[in-house]
Amino acid sequence: MRRRKLWTVIVLSVFSILFLYPLLWLISSSFKPNADIFSSISLWPREFVWDAYARGWQGVGRTNFSTFFGNTLLLVIPVVVLTAASSLLVAYGFARFKFRGKGLLFTLMISTLMLPDAVIMIPRYLLFKEFNWLNTYLPFYVPALLAVNAFFVFLLVQFLRGIPRDLDEAAVIDGCNSFGILVRVLIPLAAPALVSVCIFQFIWTWNEFFTALIYINSVSKYTVALGLRMVLDNEGAVNWNQVMAMSVVTILPCIAVFFMAQKYFVEGIATTGLKG
Numbered sequence: 001m002r003r004r005k006l007w008t009v010i011v012l013s014v015f016s017i018l019f020l021y022p023l024l025w026l027i028s029s030s031f032k033p034n035a036d037i038f039s040s041i042s043l044w045p046r047e048f049v050w051d052a053y054a055r056g057w058q059g060v061g062r063t064n065f066s067t068f069f070g071n072t073l074l075l076v077i078p079v080v081v082l083t084a085a086s087s088l089l090v091a092y093g094f095a096r097f098k099f100r101g102k103g104l105l106f107t108l109m110i111s112t113l114m115l116p117d118a119v120i121m122i123p124r125y126l127l128f129k130e131f132n133w134l135n136t137y138l139p140f141y142v143p144a145l146l147a148v149n150a151f152f153v154f155l156l157v158q159f160l161r162g163i164p165r166d167l168d169e170a171a172v173i174d175g176c177n178s179f180g181i182l183v184r185v186l187i188p189l190a191a192p193a194l195v196s197v198c199i200f201q202f203i204w205t206w207n208e209f210f211t212a213l214i215y216i217n218s219v220s221k222y223t224v225a226l227g228l229r230m231v232l233d234n235e236g237a238v239n240w241n242q243v244m245a246m247s248v249v250t251i252l253p254c255i256a257v258f259f260m261a262q263k264y265f266v267e268g269i270a271t272t273g274l275k276g
Contacts, residue, residue, distance in 0.1 A: 030245035037240050049241055053249070056242030060230055063219050065246060068227035075137050075212075075223060076205045079144045083201045084194055086147035091156030092182055096168065106157075109150045125214060139215045140205070152197045159193035160186060195264035203254050224250045 029037045030052050032045040040046075057065045093099075094106055128139045147153055163186060171181045187194070209225040216222060222230065228250065231243055 026244055027248055030241055030248050032241055034237075034240050037244070052239075052241040052245040055239070056231075056246040057249075059227060061219075063222070063227070063230075065224065065227060065249070067220065068222055068224045071221055072206060072223040072225075075140055076202060078137075079140050079205045080198050080201045082141060082144035083147070083149065083152060084197050086145055087149065087152040087156055087197060088182075088187070088190070088194065090147045090153050091160055092186065094153070094157045095160035096165075096178075096181075110154060112150050113154075121214075128215065134215055135217050135221065136215075137221075139211075144201075149201075152200070155197060156190065156193055159190050163189050192264045195261050199258060199261055202257055206254055 024043055025041070028043045028045060031048050031050070033047055033049055036046055059065050059068070094102065124139075128134060131138075133139050133142075143149075167185050167189075168181050171185050176184060207225060208223070209229070212223050212226055213229075216226065219230065224246075228243065228246055231246070232238060
């Protein structure tokens with residue numbers, strides 16, 4: 001038994017090192033001279049460069065990373081809030097109400113998960129172009145408001161179905177209407193699933209590159225992902241240590257959000273898998 005446990009620890013440790021090495025290499029490279037970054041796989045710099053973060057933060061031209069981070073927050077926060085609210089309302093309807101065509105609508109919604117982004121990319125672009133939404137954040141806000149992500153709706157539906165209906169009936173006796181049941185009973189109990197939705201949406205939107213590249217063309221509205229790409233597209237030699245430094249700064253919010261909400265995230269995913 002102890003030998004099996006020892007082997008389990010060894011295997012997990014090896015995989016942990018394999019997964020952590022790229023992140024550690026990224027952090028290490030932000031303190032290396034450009035000439036040493038790709039010439040050695042060592043994590044310890046032969047010579048430390050301390051100004052990569054300050055120089056990298058200056059960005060390119062007149063736009064620095066303060067602008068990029070501000071734009072990213074302006075994009076991410078509303079999208080996360082709108083996604084969580086709209087997905088919860090749609091999931092509440094599927095999980096608690098009976099109406100004609102409910103099964104068909106739910107099946108159609110789930111079937112959208114099988115559509116690759118490449119199929120809907122051009123029609124979606126043409127639609128937003130007709131609405132004059134290009135070079136704005138509306139192509140992100142409006143879909144979030146309309147709960148277009150079927151994965152989040154499905155996740156919340158499965159969680160809400162696992163909450164006993166007796167609680168709804170008790171709330172009705174206490175004078176709650178449908179909205180009151182949602183706010184006072186279901187939302188507190190569904191907090192782990194909601195946190196999971198928010199974490200997923202935060203990380204996906206924060207790291208979004210291709211969609212942002214399609215819809216946003218003004219440098220003053222670029223997100224951090226586009227800002228990093230603009231640094232790479234800059235004419236002349238690329239200061240890779242500055243790119244690595246800004247990459248480290250870029251991933252810090254995602255890591256911080258995950259660890260702060262890790263307890264609820266794990267509980268939400270694990271519990272949702274058991275419900276239904």
